[in-house]
Amino acid sequence: MTGQTLRPFLTRAATLYPDRAVVARTGAGETRDTYAGYADRVRRLASALRAAGIGRGDRVATLCWNHGRHFEAYFAVPALGAQLHTINPLLPADDVRRIVAEAADRLLLVDPSLTDALRAAYDPDAFESVERVVVVGSTEPDLPLPTTGFSEFVAAHDADGDLPALDGDDPAGLCYSSGTTGDPKGVEYTQRMLWSHTMAIMTPMGLDIADSDVVMPVVPMFHINAWGLPYAATAAGAKQVYPGPSPDPADLVGLIEREGVTLTAGVPTVWLGVLDYLEDHDADLSTLSRVVVGGAAPPERLIRAFDDRGVEVVHGWGMTETAPVGAVSHLKPELRDADYETRLEKRKKQGLILPGLEFEVVDDDGDSVPHDGESMGELRVRGPWVAEGYVDGNGDAFDGSWLRTGDVVTVDPDGYVELVDRAADVIKSGGEWISSQAVENAIMSHGAVSEAAVVGVPHERWGERPVAYVVADAARDDLIAAVSAEVRREFPDWWVPDRFEFVESIPKTATGKFAKTALRARHEDPLAGPVAAEPPDSA
Structure with missing residues (x-):
């Protein structure tokens, strides 16, 4: 075995931390394991997969929640030089059908609770490559494919089977993007890419993961390898806690209390729900030191509320194409003694590009923009864990070794990247x-607003104008005035949305991001008439 591969991470954990716990919440309760026991099961699963014909370059797909069996696949599949293809079960059936066909998956691990999603997506042509479904449970439901229960699948295999020698260039994983701006795109990861990403996020400039930590990934394991936390926690020898299917705030708080969680991670809406729960319930979160937030910028009130509880909110940025973490917002030494508001403004940003990556920010002509905190451009990155193409061969997002992220950002004089918008979502009004x-x-900074999505809608004079979709519990007229004032407090008057639409919920993609394409599609006719304040007409 040569090069950087995932296998030594588990070997080290089982050798140096054999009794360290791996805990998982399931529908039937909680399971408890150790790294020694976990490593044994990983090797048994790898032996079973190898006996089923899985080898280097083959793809094994999962339709699973966050639990121990899914975690076993994280190391067992790459141990064979095969690709772990984590499928998002919340994707539309057409998308699941398309990506299974494109990936040519040979074997599929599925939770019993997700067999209906599998049936809905099944098509004999799209699933032609799938030779067997292994159900991760005690039941074997009737499925339109050869089916085996997990226990039966591994029963005849032991942990002593030989594993193939691997190299850093061997395959390890496959994830599909969220499809926010189009069809999900497949991104392949080599052993070296995931090794490099793991080493980077373990550092203090990354997520600072140590053997003393208790790590609970709330971000789904089907979403970009749970942000790499299962690999990094194993590499560090940290205790791991998996919250299982559809954990509610009470489940998460209970696990934090019982298991002594120190580090957890998920999208902002998860933690807003936890804060709402804590308003009415007593809880001991004294072990929790940091909450990693990604996928969307954390509202200021979220950071302040956790600060009041002595918990640091760590904001990160990444993409499927960056495996995924590319930047983390830690305070530089010279900023740690700054006043609270200055520190808060830095922490709200996407942060500092991780060591090991290169980045540039360019305008429409490809010229670099100054790092003045105001000049906008597209962020480009490259490095050892950044993809250089898609499974389907589409290279539109790539310029040589550079990944064109599609994120419009500014960079301040201290080097902090701030995401202004996705290129497809920036609103161009009056030029x-x-x-x-x-x-x-700004809208969500109001306590009565739980969610807000803003989209650009065609306008007869100004090209585009913002329209806000708001989920809130307050009188509408009063709230419009209040949130408009919040926008004006930070931005020019002409940034105030022309229209506020109050809705019960905002449509989301399968990864929980606002489905702005669907919102824009609601406006067939362009807006007309005056706006609250006219933008500069520089078009």
Whole structure:
């Protein structure tokens, strides 16, 4: 075995931390394991997969929640030089059908609770490559494919089977993007890519994971390898806690209390729900030191509320194509003694690009923009854990070794990257840019607003104008005035949305992001008439 591979991470954990716990919540309760026991099961699963014909370059797909059996596949499949293809079960059936066909998956691990999703997606042509379904449970439901229970699948295999020699260039994983701006795209990861990403996020400039930590990934394991936490926690020898299917705030708080969780991670809506729960319930979160937030910028009130509880909110940025973490917002030494508001403004940003990656920010002509905190451009990155293409061969997002992220950002003089918007979501009004995400965050700073999505809608004079979709519990007229004032407090008057639409819920993609394409599609006719304040007409 040569090069950087995943296998030594588990070997080290089982050798140096054999009794360290791996805990998982399931529908039937909680399971408890140790790294020694876990490593044994990983090797048994790898032996079973090898006996089933799985080898280097083959793809094994999963339709699973966050639990111990899914975690076993994280190391067992790459141990064979095969690719672990984690499928998002919340994707539309058409998308699941398409990506199974494109990936040519040979074997599928599925939770019993997700067999209906599998049936809905099944098509004999799309699933032609799938030779067997292994159900991760005690039942074997009737499925339109050869089916085996997990226990039966591994029963005849032991942990002493030989594993193939691997190299850093051997395959390890496959994830599909969220499909926010189009069809999900497949991104392949080599052993070296995931090894490099693991080493980077373990560092203090990354997520600072140590053997003393208790790590609970709330971000789904089907979403970009749970942000790499299962690999990094194993490499560090940290205790791991998996919250299982559809954990509610009470489940998460209970696990934090019982298991002594120190580090957890998920999208902002998860932690807003936890804060709402804590308003009415007593809980001991004294072990929790940091909450990692990604996928969307954390509302300021979220950071402040956790600060009041002595818990640090760590904001990160990444993409499927960056495996995924590319930047983390830690305070530089010279900023740690700054006043609270200054520190807060830095922490709200996507942060500092991780060591090992290169980045540039360029305008429409490909010229670098100054790092003045105001000039906008597209973020480009490259490095050892950044993809250089998609499974389907589409290279539109790539310029040589550079990944064109599609994220419009600014970089301040201290080097902190701030995501202004996705290129597809920036609103161009009167020739000037409006950041939909910045307006959303200003609206959501109001305590009565639980969610807000802002989209650009065609306007007869100004090209585009912002329209806000809001989920809130307050009188509408009063709330419009209040949130408009919040926007004006931070931005020019002409950034205030022309229209506020109050809805019970905002449509989301399968990874929980606002489905802005669907919102824009609601506006067939362009807006007309005056706006609250006219933008500069520089178009």
